[in-house]
Amino acid sequence: MNAPPNLDTLDRRLINVLQGGFPLVDEPYAAVASWLGIEEAEIIRRIDAMLQSGILSRFGPLFNSERIGGAVTLAALIVPEERFDEVAERVNAHPEVAHNYARDHELNMWFVIATETPGQIDEVIAGIEAETGLQVFNFPKEKEFFIGLRLEA
Amino acid sequence: MEQAPQAVIIDDIDRQIIAATQDGLPLVPRPYEEIANSLGLPAGAVKDRLNSMLDQGVIRRIGAIPNHYRLGYTANGMSVWDVDDRLVDEIGEMVGALDYVSHCYKRPRAMPRWPYNLFAMVHGKTTEIVENKVAAIRELVGEASRSDDILYSTRILKKTGLRLSERTT
Numbered sequence: 001m002n003a004p005p006n007l008d009t010l011d012r013r014l015i016n017v018l019q020g021g022f023p024l025v026d027e028p029y030a031a032v033a034s035w036l037g038i039e040e041a042e043i044i045r046r047i048d049a050m051l052q053s054g055i056l057s058r059f060g061p062l063f064n065s066e067r068i069g070g071a072v073t074l075a076a077l078i079v080p081e082e083r084f085d086e087v088a089e090r091v092n093a094h095p096e097v098a099h100n101y102a103r104d105h106e107l108n109m110w111f112v113i114a115t116e117t118p119g120q121i122d123e124v125i126a127g128i129e130a131e132t133g134l135q136v137f138n139f140p141k142e143k144e145f146f147i148g149l150r151l152e153a
Numbered sequence: 154m155e156q157a158p159q160a161v162i163i164d165d166i167d168r169q170i171i172a173a174t175q176d177g178l179p180l181v182p183r184p185y186e187e188i189a190n191s192l193g194l195p196a197g198a199v200k201d202r203l204n205s206m207l208d209q210g211v212i213r214r215i216g217a218i219p220n221h222y223r224l225g226y227t228a229n230g231m232s233v234w235d236v237d238d239r240l241v242d243e244i245g246e247m248v249g250a251l252d253y254v255s256h257c258y259k260r261p262r263a264m265p266r267w268p269y270n271l272f273a274m275v276h277g278k279t280t281e282i283v284e285n286k287v288a289a290i291r292e293l294v295g296e297a298s299r300s301d302d303i304l305y306s307t308r309i310l311k312k313t314g315l316r317l318s319e320r321t322t
Binding site: 091 | 160184223231258
């Protein structure tokens with residue numbers, strides 16, 4: 001595990017500002033710079049540094065693939081402990097499986113399936129059930145309540 | 154499932170813009186113009202199209218995704234709640250608005266094994282902090298939730314971004 005990075009107050013304010021709407025103007029970094037009262041070049045340098053160090057995993061437009069016909073779901077399995085690695089391998093082999101986490105619960109494997117059409121979600125689930133002999137619990141989102149992580153600046 | 158709004162039809166130029174920005178915005182003073190130049194589009198076209206994709210919900214927002222682990226938020230708890238169906242929308246709004254909840258979703262139950270219909274990701278620097286935050290949620294939610302649990306991730310088995318393929322329609 002990496003040690004927590006040293007972020008100054010400005011970095012924290014910048015992370016909070018960047019999680020909201022980055023401006024769609026010709027010179028957006030200059031706009032953010034004027035909000036925070038610093039130079040445009042300093043904003044660019046800090047974003048670059050935080051991307052390089054992995055503090056930010058991404059910076060740019062965040063697409064909602066569901067709006068253009070794609071589908072996403074959260075699914076889970078109850079995997080017998082002795083089969084865990086084998087089942088993880090089979091699940092991960094599906095390119096539609098984006099994330100997969102082991103979690104401490106009877107439902108002990110949780111993964112996100114993302115496809116270009118809703119029908120493909122069912123195909124992936126059927127495939128995983130056939131390959132593993134396990135029942136897939138499907139938890140499609142019915143509603144999203146999202147704000148984001150706010151850092152204390 | 155949530156009544157899906159009619160899917161938005163995007164054209165090849167939108168797809169090219171999505172593909173060109175999937176790895177991020179250029180870190181130059183005029184980033185939208187730079188993308189337009191690289192795609193052979195008029196200077197203002199990328200800004201205009203991103204704006205219209207924002208309006209249509211094709212883009213959620215333009216911004217940064219912080220890496221919780223690298224920020225030191227290494228305890229990652231999926232808190233799950235069995236909330237009265239009549240109150241779940243209201244409670245979801247309230248829980249989703251908390252600073253320390255990064256994602257909050259209403260999802261179906263899977264009885265008898267899974268009574269929970271509200272999922273809220275809580276990040277903290279230690280599991281103790283996560284427990285305290287979940288206790289604060291419990292207080293806020295009160296009797297609207299019949300039971301709850303926290304599932305900690307014990308291992309990342311796979312992590313790739315959600316990517317849109319670069320195919321054209």
